[in-house]
Amino acid sequence: MKRMTSRSKNLIRPLVRQLHGYVPGEQPKIKGLIKLNTNENPYPPSPKVVAAVKAAVDGRLRLYPNPTAEKLRAKLAKLHGCKPENVIIGNGSDEVLALAVRGFVEPRQAEYERRTDLAKTTVQFFTPSYSLYPVLADIHGAAKNAVPLNPDFSMPGVAELKRGKQWNFNAALTFITTPNAPGGRGYKTSELEKLCHAQKGVVVLDEAYVDFADENALKLALKFPHVLVARTFSKAYSLCFQRVGYFVGHPGLVTALDKTRDSYNVNGLGQIAAEATLGDLKFYRSNFKKIITTREWLARELTKLGFRVLPSRTNFILAKPPLFPAQEWLQKLRDKKILVRWFSAPEVSDYLRITIGTPAEAAALVKAVREIAG
Numbered sequence: 001m002k003r004m005t006s007r008s009k010n011l012i013r014p015l016v017r018q019l020h021g022y023v024p025g026e027q028p029k030i031k032g033l034i035k036l037n038t039n040e041n042p043y044p045p046s047p048k049v050v051a052a053v054k055a056a057v058d059g060r061l062r063l064y065p066n067p068t069a070e071k072l073r074a075k076l077a078k079l080h081g082c083k084p085e086n087v088i089i090g091n092g093s094d095e096v097l098a099l100a101v102r103g104f105v106e107p108r109q110a111e112y113e114r115r116t117d118l119a120k121t122t123v124q125f126f127t128p129s130y131s132l133y134p135v136l137a138d139i140h141g142a143a144k145n146a147v148p149l150n151p152d153f154s155m156p157g158v159a160e161l162k163r164g165k166q167w168n169f170n171a172a173l174t175f176i177t178t179p180n181a182p183g184g185r186g187y188k189t190s191e192l193e194k195l196c197h198a199q200k201g202v203v204v205l206d207e208a209y210v211d212f213a214d215e216n217a218l219k220l221a222l223k224f225p226h227v228l229v230a231r232t233f234s235k236a237y238s239l240c241f242q243r244v245g246y247f248v249g250h251p252g253l254v255t256a257l258d259k260t261r262d263s264y265n266v267n268g269l270g271q272i273a274a275e276a277t278l279g280d281l282k283f284y285r286s287n288f289k290k291i292i293t294t295r296e297w298l299a300r301e302l303t304k305l306g307f308r309v310l311p312s313r314t315n316f317i318l319a320k321p322p323l324f325p326a327q328e329w330l331q332k333l334r335d336k337k338i339l340v341r342w343f344s345a346p347e348v349s350d351y352l353r354i355t356i357g358t359p360a361e362a363a364a365l366v367k368a369v370r371e372i373a374g
Contacts, residue, residue, distance in 0.1 A: 015141050034364055036355040037339040039181075039209075039316050041238040042291070043358070045273070046283040049239075052276035053269055065268030068258075072271050075278045076246060082222055085251040088258055089266050093208055093232040093245025097175070098136050099257045100228065100247075104202045105172045107141035118143055119170035119201065126155065128182060128347045130206065133175045145171060148347070153183030153310065153318075155191060158198045170200045177206045179213050179313040182343060182353045186213045186313030189220070196220050196227050202253065203227045211236035211288050212295070213313035218248060225250040235315060237277050237284055242270035291315050291356050298354070298362045305369055316355045318348065323373060326352050336368040 044050070069089035077084045090096035106120045123137035124145040137144045147167050150156060155176075161167035176195070179186040196203050207229055210216045221229040228249035233239040244266060247254065277284065299309040299317055306322035321329045329352055330342040341353040356362070 015138075018138075020135070020138070032337050034338045034357065034361050036357050036361065036365065037341040037353075038240075039235055039314070039355045040240050041236060041287065041315065042356070042361065043238060043287045045238040046277065046280040048280045048283075049273050049276040053273050056269055056272045060268065063268070064264050065266065065271055067264050069266050069271050072244075072266075072274050072278075073246075075275055076248075079278060080218060080222075080248055082248060083251075086222065086248055086254060087246055088254045088261070089244065089246045089271075090261070091245075091265050091267075091270075092234060092243040093206070093230045094132060095243075095261070095265065096230055096245055096247045096257070097132065097204065097206070098139075099260055100173055100202065100204055101136045101140045101142065102260045103253075103257045105137075105140060105142045108143055119168055120172050122168055122171040123173050123175070124168055124171035125175040126177075126180075128153070128343070128345055129175070129177045130181055130208075131343075131345075142172075149180070149183070153180060153185045155180075155187050155195075157191065158194050161195075169198055172201045174199055174201060174203045175206055176203065177208070178217060179207075179209045181209065181314065182316075182318055182341075182348055182351075184310055184312030184314045184316060184318050186215070189215050189217045192217045193220055193223075196224050199226070201226065204230055204247075206230045208232050208235050209314035211284075212292060212315050221247075221249045225252065228253060233274050233277060236288060237274075238287075239270070239273055239277065242267070242273045244270045244274045290359075294359050294362050295356045297359075298356065298366070301362075301366045302369065305366070305373060307369075310351075316353055318351045318353050320351050326350050329372070332372045333365075333368055336371070338365055338368055340365075 072089055073084040073087040076087050088096060090099065101123060105123055108121045122143045122145050123133065124147065125133040126149045127146040128149065134144050134146065145168050176192065178192060192205060203226060205217050205220065205227065207216060218229050220227050228247045230245065230247055232245040295312060295317060302319055303309050308320040310318045326349065327342050330340060333340055343349065
């Protein structure tokens with residue numbers, strides 16, 4: 001990208017000039033790479049979903065999609081035991097996360113600084129966690145409150161958070177990734193409920209990986225008027241390409257967010273694909289079991305080879321490699337045409353995040369590790 005001239009630089013808001021955007025995982029540019037770096041499902045969508053999308057590639061492409069994803073919301077409401085008014089659909093769960101910042105958080109402005117009402121301007125999250133959260137806060141001009149997880153990536157309890165005094169129970173918006181990313185640890189619904197009960201502002205429980213876990217916290221979104229649960233069709237349902245995600249929560253929160261979303265924000269083929277997905281859940285649940293089985297096998301094999309593998313309730317593992325620094329392992333594996341993910345943040349820089357692929361891909365990774373380790 002070309003460097004900005006002084007004139008073009010002056011046309012851009014100072015806030016935007018200072019932004020550091022979200023960095024996605026590497027996308028392969030050469031053939032033959034095994035892609036274990038972006039937590040995609042290794043299995044394709046249900047044949048019924050593919051057929052439904054193909055059948056919709058017709059004259060309808062000239063038309064706008066349903067602006068509120070009405071049919072999809074109705075199907076999700078039936079699945080989750082709520083009403084369509086409890087559901088809002090987004091262009092991936094990333095969009096609904098952004099809507100939450102836009103809808104519930106005040107940008108930092110002089111009037112709030114004077115009133116010392118900083119809680120209204122605060123986006124809060126644990127760290128390490130999804131690296132999009134601070135980016136969304138920065139885009140909005142909000143304050144950030146990043147609070148460390150425990151060293152083993154477990155979540156501090158309410159009493160512990162109160163003793164630590166860094167956690168803000170009045171923050172306008174709190175994101176909690178459950179199960180956590182990039183750590184992979186699952187959190188008990190009972191723990192989350194205590195924290196939601198203590199929190200005064202809006203809480204988003206980001207359950208992008210929940211289909212690979214032992215329990216979910218959806219009931220909290222239907223119990224508390226200030227809690228939203230985020231879900232996505234990307235990770236578990238093989239629809240990354242279509243970008244469909246959603247919130248479940250109180251109709252008052254959903255209505256507010258609906259005012260701030262883009263018109264026709266979810267494309268028609270994505271809506272059709274998601275609807276068809278919900279009609280073939282048996283197919284996907286079988287895939288979940290296969291991914292979990294591969295996850296447990298890979299964790300055991302890497303442990304035998306000297307890796308420290310953290311417990312995971314997701315479709316990836318976080319593993320500390322032996323012999324070489326994690327960043328060096330990243331390159332050595334890439335030289336063998338295997339992509340994994342490394343993060344520079346101090347809390348996780350000693351680890352590699354490895355997506356759970358097919359059994360054959362997992363076996364290829366283990367073979368490459370043995371070769372590298374000598």
